[in-house]
Amino acid sequence: MENKSVVALWSAYKENYLDAPESYEAWGFGDSPAMADDLARLVVEGTKTATASNHALYEIEQEPLPVPGLINIILDGQGKAVAVIETTNVQVMPFHEVTEEHAYLEGEGDRSLAYWRSVHESFFKKELEANGLVFNEDMLVVCERFKVVMIPE
Numbered sequence: 001m002e003n004k005s006v007v008a009l010w011s012a013y014k015e016n017y018l019d020a021p022e023s024y025e026a027w028g029f030g031d032s033p034a035m036a037d038d039l040a041r042l043v044v045e046g047t048k049t050a051t052a053s054n055h056a057l058y059e060i061e062q063e064p065l066p067v068p069g070l071i072n073i074i075l076d077g078q079g080k081a082v083a084v085i086e087t088t089n090v091q092v093m094p095f096h097e098v099t100e101e102h103a104y105l106e107g108e109g110d111r112s113l114a115y116w117r118s119v120h121e122s123f124f125k126k127e128l129e130a131n132g133l134v135f136n137e138d139m140l141v142v143c144e145r146f147k148v149v150m151i152p153e
Helices: 004-016 033-044 055-060 100-106 115-130
Strands: 025-027 052-053 069-077 081-094 140-150
Touching: 004 055, 004 069, 004 100, 004 140, 033 081, 033 100, 052 055, 052 115, 055 115, 069 100, 100 115
Parallel strands: 025 069
Antiparallel strands: 052 140, 069 081, 081 140
16 A cells, blocks of 8 residues: 655655656655654754664665665655655664764654663664564674754645
């Protein structure tokens, strides 16, 4: 079934950005509708300008890592398109080397590194366990920065 909000936002984006790529991916942050809603709101507000993902999952799913210039559509918890983002920077580093700056840019909780580590350790443990893997502080994390390039009117 076609997602009308995604199609409409992508059409508007292509009208405004003539160099738009032919394809895009639409996805929501997190692992629940509530988390997707919360994080999508932070993106739209401009608070969340970074994200972190589990490098092992890219390998397991044989997906390419994000690269600067990548365009994605962000969905809320109901699957509604809320923003088009462009990846501006990607760094792969061990979990224990993620910086205070990156944690702050993710915009979650009190924006501290301690908060980031707590929620991401829990999140990554669930992802890893579902794939028969175990969390450790040396696991690789894909730290991505992005900018919002369009929000639906």
